[in-house]
Amino acid sequence: MAAADGSPADPGNISVEERAEAADAYDQGTSAYLSERYELAAHWFERAYRLVPTSTALLQAVRAHHKAGNSIRAANLALQVRDEYPTDERSKPITEAVLGAVQPTHVLVQAECEKACTLELDGALVRHPSFFVTPEVEHSLKAAFDKGETSTFVQGAAGSTKKVTLTAPASPSAPPIPRWAFFSSLGATVALGAVTVWSGIDANNGVSAYESAARSASSPGINNGASPTPAEQAQSLLDEGREKERRTNILIGVTVGMAATTAVLGVFTNWKGESRDAASKRIEPSIGVSRNGGALTIKGRF
Structure with a gap:
């Protein structure tokens, strides 16, 4: 099939089978043309051209349609011959005659x-x-x-x-933010907030145990060798406390980011069902999060 710019199909993409079919279609068209069955001849010549684009097959289709009285179809194909094969001198007398008969009317x-x-x-x-x-x-x-x-x-x-x-x-345009996205984000924010609170309480609960172990580690005592020393207990509790603190800090960061996302969704959610075209003329938010903090970017179109 030719593209809308008028360029024929790439000959390099034509298979041997298609070439054989085109040759057979051209022979069928020639036989029908000689028998003065011009409608049928035009059909076969056009089929031959679609299989393997050549000026010869297309020009024969012009002749057959012209003989059959299909003046507009003949003229349209003549335009194609003229545009796709401008250097084909033998086709010009035929195409000019066909076009000259149709163009004025x-x-x-x-x-x-x-x-x-x-x-x-x-x-x-x-x-x-x-x-x-x-x-x-x-x-x-x-x-x-x-x-x-x-x-x-x-x-x-x-x-x-x-x-x-x-x-x-x-x-x-991208669809507007639906309401369920805001409520889903809100639910996730609440859940993360609850986990963060629990993590903070859990971390604080270990402080008194660590302080007690630290005091024991700095006081003279006897160790039977089977149990950890007060110093080892203090170090273990310190490591555990640091892990809990790190976990809590991470949860705080994630929760803050999620809360910011929820806030933005709350502002830009399509609550009233207005069209995206109207909403897109205002602003579009985006959020970025890194180890050093976060960023909220807003782009506007007016």
Whole structure:
């Protein structure tokens, strides 16, 4: 299939089987043309071109459609021959004659997509971006891009040329923050706060035991050799206390970060169900956390 910019398929991507099918289709078209079955001949020549794009197959399709009385289809294919094979001198007399008969009574549309697209005219696939339409009639033109579609209408007087540029739709905005996200964050913050409080109490509970062991370690006493000495007990309790303190500090940092996230979500949650377009014009928050602290960044669009 040709792209919307009119470029034919890459010959390097054509398989041996496709070449064989194209040759068979071309032979079928030639046989039908010689038998004056021009509609059938045009079908086979177009099939041969779709399989293996060549100026010969496309030009034969122009001739067959012209003979069959399909003047607009013949002219559209003649435009394709002219645009894709501008150096093919043998095709020019035929394409110029076909185009000269159609252009004064129809509208020439020259469509252009800013990105690769597939065109549809009135619901039918368009394989080349230049084509004729009937005059004084509103025609629907749609371009399908990788992400989304764009549509417009084309209308003109006989003999006129209409140039249409189709732009890919903008990427959809991120959805607004739902209410459940705020309440989930709030629940997580409360849970982390409870764990942090427990951790702080647990760490403080070990202080008196450590102080008692420290006093014993500095006092003379007798050790039977089987139990840890007061100094060892004090060191063990000190290490345990430091671990609990470290755990509590980490929990405090995480809880503070979670609380900040919850606060931001509370501010920017879509409580009233307003559209994202309206919300996106204001501000967008983001949070960063590191060992040295955190950062809250707010970007605004007006």
